Amino acid sequence: MTAQRVKLVGQGVAIGIVVLLFLLLARALATGEGGDVAAAAARGERPEAPDFALERLDRKGELALPALRGKVVVLNFWASWCIPCKEEAPYLEQLWRENRGRGLVVLGVDAKDFRGDARRFARRFELTFPLVYDGPGDILPDYGVTGFPETFVLDRAGRVVEAYTGAVNAAEDRARLEAAVERALAP
Amino acid sequence: MTRVVVAAAIALLAATAPPLLAAEPPRAADLEAELVCPVCETTLDQSNAPVAERMKLFIRERIAAGDSEQEIKDALVAQFGPGVLATPPKGGFGLLAWLVPIVALLAGAIATAVLVRSWAHRREEEPEPEAPIEPELDRRVDEALARYDS
Numbered sequence: 001m002t003a004q005r006v007k008l009v010g011q012g013v014a015i016g017i018v019v020l021l022f023l024l025l026a027r028a029l030a031t032g033e034g035g036d037v038a039a040a041a042a043r044g045e046r047p048e049a050p051d052f053a054l055e056r057l058d059r060k061g062e063l064a065l066p067a068l069r070g071k072v073v074v075l076n077f078w079a080s081w082c083i084p085c086k087e088e089a090p091y092l093e094q095l096w097r098e099n100r101g102r103g104l105v106v107l108g109v110d111a112k113d114f115r116g117d118a119r120r121f122a123r124r125f126e127l128t129f130p131l132v133y134d135g136p137g138d139i140l141p142d143y144g145v146t147g148f149p150e151t152f153v154l155d156r157a158g159r160v161v162e163a164y165t166g167a168v169n170a171a172e173d174r175a176r177l178e179a180a181v182e183r184a185l186a187p
Numbered sequence: 188m189t190r191v192v193v194a195a196a197i198a199l200l201a202a203t204a205p206p207l208l209a210a211e212p213p214r215a216a217d218l219e220a221e222l223v224c225p226v227c228e229t230t231l232d233q234s235n236a237p238v239a240e241r242m243k244l245f246i247r248e249r250i251a252a253g254d255s256e257q258e259i260k261d262a263l264v265a266q267f268g269p270g271v272l273a274t275p276p277k278g279g280f281g282l283l284a285w286l287v288p289i290v291a292l293l294a295g296a297i298a299t300a301v302l303v304r305s306w307a308h309r310r311e312e313e314p315e316p317e318a319p320i321e322p323e324l325d326r327r328v329d330e331a332l333a334r335y336d337s
Contacts, residue, residue, distance in 0.1 A: 006302055013294075060279025081237035112225040112238055114245070114266050137225060 009174040021157070034148040037152070038144050038163035046159035049075070049152065050142035055131035057110060057118055057128040063132050065107075066158070072184040074106045077140065079113040080121035082148040084167035091168065095181070098131040102185055103156070105130065111148070153177065155184040213256035218246050221274065222260070225267045242271075 053064035065073075076092055078085040080152040090105060096106035106129040110118040115133055122131055134140070143152065153162040162180035190320065219231040229245075231239050237326035249259045263271050275284040 006298070006305055010298060079238065081241055112267065117241065125280065135266045136270055138268070 010101070017133060020079055025116070036144065037142075037160050038150075038165065041152070041160045041163040046155070046161055049073075049154045049158050049160050050139065052107065052134075052139045052142070054134050057108075057115065057131040057133045058127075059129065063130055066103055068107070068154075069158050070156050071103050072156060073152075073158075074104065074181065075109065075143075075152040075154060076106065076149055076172045077109045077111060077143070077145045077151070078149045079111060080117040081113065084169070085149045086121075086125070087169050088149055088167040089127060089176065091119070093125065093127050093129065095178075099181065099185070100129075104181060104185060107132065109139070111135070111140055151177070153180040153184060170187075210255075213250055213259065214245050215243070215250060218244060218250075218256060218259060221272070222246075222263060223271050223273050225271060261297050 034177065037047050037050065049065065051065050053062050055061075056063050074092065074095065076088075078089070092106050092108070096104065108122075108129060108131040110121075110131060111134040113133075113135065115135070118131070118133065122126075137145075140146075143150070147165070149167050151164040151168055152159050155161050161184055162177065164177065167176055168177050211294050216232065222231050222242065223229065224231055224234040224236050226236045226238050231242055243297070245263070246259055249262065254262070260272065269275070
């Protein structure tokens, strides 16, 4: 192999590595786009909620978000070790019980947690709304979730109309959530 | 007879002595250094996040229950995914993370060796040609030197 050929091969390998790194960066940026869901909802836009299908915690099988099209969904990300989630859980259960007959579903996504701890949490707070499990937290980047709890209101078409970072415990937050739910439930 | 007694003694010792080759129970500290908190993404021994504390408790419970290091890791991967392992698994897709640096190192070493060899050959094959002195220039230099000497 001549020195010229070695040089060419070296240059080819270097260009290949740079292209690979560029593709990885582009992929990382594209994956991180989901984080705009909350920001877009805050700007008054109605971004489509990223789809997912996750293992159920409250029964066997999976639950896919698209299966809830036609219903208003209060999507709540939580974990059993999260203290504000404990304060918020009874309110979400109450919201679900009061509005389930009107086409509302509260859907809890337990993430970065032990399944057993999550089930104990659900029993302790007598949660009856559907619960799914995302132990590795795979869908959190899609929604831009960086902490717990975070809550999203989805309209009947599966678009995000409201987003909350932190527990929906303050009276004004609950009023805002309930107003968003009412708007989404309105025919 | 003696042989029978010795064999029986050895068999008795083997049956009653603690198995020398039995695996040591895993140490919590070792596991905490090899597993990652899924929230703060540092190793468990560096984290005091609630989920990290819960995982440390889980590790201690499983060690007390007699689980091996691998069983404990597998149980945590089943809950939190392979991201809890501080080092990628030595199988499947994770194997790439181990192989790629080795392959890159080997490729670099081979490329360096080939380059060095190629340069060495070029030097041997193509010695620097001595620049011929043109007769005219040679004559003028001689004249200049002669003038300088006189």
